[in-house]
Amino acid sequence: MGDRQFDIYRVTADAVPVNFEASTLTEVQGRTNSFATCRVVVDGKAGYCTSNTLADEELVARAAETAAYGKEIDVDLPGPAAVAAVDVFSPETAELATSELADWGRRIIDGVKKGIGKNLPVSVRLDKNIDRFSIRNSRGVSYDHSSTGLMIMAELTDAREGDIHEVFDVEYSPEPGGVQPERMVRYLVDYYEMGREAAGVATAAMPVLLHPFAVPQFLLPLLVGLGGERIKDGTSPLKDRIGERIFDEAVTVWDDPFWAGSPGSAPFDGEGVAARKRALVERGVLKSFNHTLETAKAVGQEPTGGASRRDDGRPTPGIFNLVMEAGDAPHEEILNSIDKGLFLRYMAGSGQANNLAGEFSMGVYSGFLVERGRLTKRVKNVMVTGNVYDVFGRVAAVSSDRVNSWTDDNKFALMPYVLLDGVSVAGG
Amino acid sequence: MKNLKDYLPDRGDFPPADFWEVRLETEAQTLIRVKNGDVEAINRRDTDRGNVRVLYRGGWGFSSFNDHGDVREHIAQALDFARSVGGGDARVGELGPGEATVAARFERHPREVPLAEKLDAARSYDELVRRHPRVDSAEVTYEDTVRNSVFLNAEGRLIEAEQVFSRGIVWATGKANGVPESHGAHYRYRAGFEAFLELRDEIPEMLEGLEEQLAAEDARGGTCDVIANPKLAGVFAHEAFGHTSEADHFYRDPQKAEVMRLGRTLGSPAISIVDDPTLDPKQAGSLAYDDEGVEGRGTVLLRDGVLTGHLHDRMTAAMLGEELTGNARALTAAYPPIVRMTNTLIEPGEATLEELLREMGTGLLVKDSRGGTGGENFTFSARVGYVVENGKLTKPVKNFTLNGNLFTTLKNIAACSNEQEWFSTAGGCGRGEQFPLGVSFGGPHVWIRGALIGGR
Structure with missing residues (x-):
């Protein structure tokens, strides 16, 4: 037997979703999803095994069997290090009764109905999550981390053939005090009222204000381009551009594993690399890629943390949380400065264009016409197209207020409103 | 191998409830x-899972x-x-008892194929693809899944099943003017290792498709008439129309x-759409029983433009007073079954493609x-297109999306061609967190008047 290294990453995810379908509480669930995934490197070759039934020794033995066929990889698993304490486990959340979640749901539904003065269906899903992670490796690393999360999704539907008016909102936090059902009610009511009338848009280039929900959808090409595998194989257009300006200087984006408001914050990643806060883009300048142990070593850089381990075994490079730096003006002020443009709350079909090249071509799922600083009508059958490196090169304003958002691959994100200049908008 | 039936609780272990079911896999x-x-x-991945579902005084747990x-x-x-639901009006209709054993469909069971042979096939596809002069990068994925399950419900319906799935993807990337373009051949079938060996035959056509893109x-962008090929037509049938037909979206919403x-x-008289898990057992969406133990059966959703059917689970069928359709499906036993499609197809018309x-x-x-979002307002990104002038294909174009409103588009369907092609793609269907579920879709060439194209 030659040289052998291994690591074992375990996840136990417990979720309690409480479901209101069309204003009616219909179902309460409890779900357990656990797995352990093991990587073994034998004589420089990697094998993997994933299971929720096997003990550590068996996992290692079975992964070692596949390693004989595996790829030669050059990784040095990390040794024990001092990892930061990241406290996103709330005992209050862990002990929160389903009846309390159900009460929140009822309050949201009642508040919305009262606010709009109509009995339209409101669907609410409240999720309580308790996740436990651990990593052990052959160099003696042994870390554990737990997190809690509360997530509320609410949606109001006013359906007519050919025109469905849907308004949704999302709130999450590790702790009960961090979610604000009352704010959701206000948003749902306000956006419903503002969107009562629908309109098309003539094809033109115009200013576009992105709601924090839409910002990560536009930033998707950046996240794809930062991936260590694409740096390693040379397919990323960002590969030689560290230190170069890629966006407007108003744009600073972090991977922040220590954000207290995110259930995704953690002291270590899926490979046992200690978490650190890192600028991806600072004042428009590209600062860092996302690397696993393997991709980092292949290109002579440092692992960055943020690698995830899904149940297919192999680590993939990524981030903990996506956090964009706030700007100077409140978003209301930015909105007021727009004479004629669009406000985009959420897009349909992100990630369909040539992402790597920075391109986007998305339909508007929820958006509004802005006229003289006010949201006047909901827009229908509208597309926006362009290149993120172009439109984020012309950022006119970033708001001082930020909202909890999320990325397409389900990372938590803290985002401001972003005003872009001259975005191509195509109407139907 | 352990016998899952040995772990089934006795019927006496269940409390008095309106209904219950248990699944182990x-x-x-x-x-x-x-x-x-x-x-x-x-x-290699080994996973045990199970669930219990209870309906108590009209509320689900x-x-x-x-x-x-x-x-x-x-x-x-x-x-x-x-x-904790505190009472409700949910109910299921009668299904009746019955015992069944469902055998898997395969020629070469994945368990009987050595790892080295699977690996050799994957390697050979990677090499084959990289021999093409325009290919810079290739990626091949092979996946087999053997799932054994046992299901029992309060009515005494007991179903034991083995399911064998094979999934393969051959992906090629080349560059045109420095910009990467990718195309893949892929499938997900209820089949054994033989399906992966058959994938080889699709590689030449995939490489031609890549050249087309390059x-x-x-x-x-703009508005024009389009003819969607069978694959895109199938995606439309599934994403835009099929999801809208899932009764759990509207069974409690009077307006919807x-x-x-x-x-x-x-829709126009030219459009008919069916969902049918019984037509071809190889398709990923085919099933003998759904995940509530209901026999799979075909449902005509749209006949000559007229709405004739919905997709149901036991609850939505009972609550809307309609027939069972056998569309309750769960990604795995970690999740409850919800209303999902099986094989969703647009029926062929009479004209040839040339006539269209x-x-x-x-x-x-x-x-x-290449992907997209469905529902009432849909956006699909196209892989490639051909500008049609005087009824003839001229130059190939790329980087655009097809957009529209479901109801407007259904009415704007002018005609369907007389062929029908099926696709059982590697990607699968996502609804909520239950992704990817095996489905298949397809249809003829479909002519849509006045579609919105998103380009540059």
């Missing part, structure tokens, strides 16, 4: 990924777990959850239910979708 999976000559991943030995404590847990220019009222004319092109005269032939 064990799954073994092999995953291989070869990229540019390297075996990037080789993973569900509890899933990993250790089959824990099933009794999850009966109590699911009942607790159902009680040669294409950027499309211009009115939009989807049976008998309404939603000639009649359309000017427009765009759109080939394949």
Whole structure:
């Protein structure tokens, strides 16, 4: 037997979703999803095994069997290090009764109905999550981390053939005090009222204000381009551009594993690399890629943390949380400065264009016409197209207020409103 | 191998409730990924799962777990959850008892094929693809899954099943003017290792498709007539129309239910759509029983433009007073079954593709979708298209999306061609967190008048 290294990453995810379908509480669930995934490197070759039934020794033995066929990889698993304490486990959340979640749901539904003065269906899903992670490796690393999360999704539907008016909102936090059902009610009511009338848009280039929900959808090409595998194989257009300006200087984006408001914050990643806060883009300048142990070593850089381990075994490079730096003006002020443009709350079909090249071509799922600083009508059958490196090169304003958002691959994100200049908008 | 039936609780273990069901499953999976000559991943996965679902005074409780030995404590847990709903009006109709054993469909069981042979096939596809002069990068994925399950419900319906799935992807990337273009051949079938060997035959056509993309220019946006090829037509049938037909979207929403009222004319007479899990057992969406133990059967959703059917689980069928359709499906036993499609197909028409092109005269032939979002307002990104002038294909174009409103588009369907092609793609269907579920879709060439194309 030659040289052998291994690591074992375990996840136990417990979720309690409480479901209101069309204003009616219909179902309460409890779900357990656990797995352990093991990587073994034998004589420089990697094998993997994933299971929720096997003990550590068996996992290692079975992964070692596949390693004989595996790829030669050059990784040095990390040794024990001092990892930061990241406290996103709330005992209050862990002990929160389903009846309390159900009460929140009822309050949201009642508040919305009262606010709009109509009995339209409101669907609410409240999720309580308790996740436990651990990593052990052959160099003696042994870390554990737990997190809690509360997530509320609410949606109001006013359906007519050919025109469905849907308004949704999302709130999450590790702790009960961090979610604000009352704010959701206000948003749902306000956006419903503002969107009562629908309109098309003539094809033109115009200013576009992105709601924090839409910002990560536009930033998707950046996240794809930062991936260590694409740096390693040379397919990323960002590969030689560290230190170069890629966006407007108003744009600073972090991977922040220590954000207290995110259930995704953690002291270590899926490979046992200690978490650190890192600028991806600072004042428009590209600062860092996302690397696993393997991709980092292949290109002579440092692992960055943020690698995830899904149940297919192999680590993939990524981030903990996506956090964009706030700007100077409140978003209301930015909105007021727009004479004629669009406000985009959420897009349909992100990630369909040539992402790597920075391109986007998305339909508007929820958006509004802005006229003289006010949201006047909901827009229908509208597309926006362009290149993120172009439109984020012309950022006119970033708001001082930020909202909890999320990325397409389900990372938590803290985002401001972003005003872009001259975005191509195509109407139907 | 352990016998899952041994872990089933006795019927006496269940509390008095309106209804209950229990599912136990064990799954073994092999995953291989070869990229540019390297075996990037080789993973074996073994997973045990189970769940208990209880309907108590009209409220649902569900509890899933990993250790089959824990099933009794999850009966109590699911009942607790159902009680916490505090009463409701949910109900299921009568199904009746019955016992069945469903055998898997395969020629070469994945368990009987050595890992080295699976790996050799994947490696050979990677090499074959990289021999093409325009290919810079290749990636091949092989996955097999063997799932054994046992299902029992309060009515005494007992179903034991083995399911064998095979999934393969051959992906090629080349560059045109420095910009990467990718195309893949892929499938997900209820089949054994033989399906992966058959994938080899699709590689030449996939490489031709890549060349087509590399040669294409950027499309211009605007409104024009399009002919969607069978793959894109199938994606439309599934994503835009099929999801809208899932009754759990509207069974409690009177306005949505009115939009989807049976008998309404939603489309032009040229369009008929069916969902049918019984036509071809190889397709990923085919099934003998759904995950509530209901026999799979075909449902005509749209006949000559008129709405004739909905997709149901037991609850939505009972609550809307309609027939069962057998569309309750769960991704795995970790999740409750929800209303899902099986094989969703647009029925062929009478004209040939050439006749459609000639009649359309000017427009765009759109080939394949690379993804998109469905629902009432849909956006599909096309892989490639051909500008049609005087009924003839001219230059290839790329980088555009096909957009529209479902109801407007259904009415704007001018004609369907007389062929029908099926696709059982590797990607699968996503609804909520239950992704990817095996489905298939397809249809003829479909001519849509006045579609919105998003280009540059």
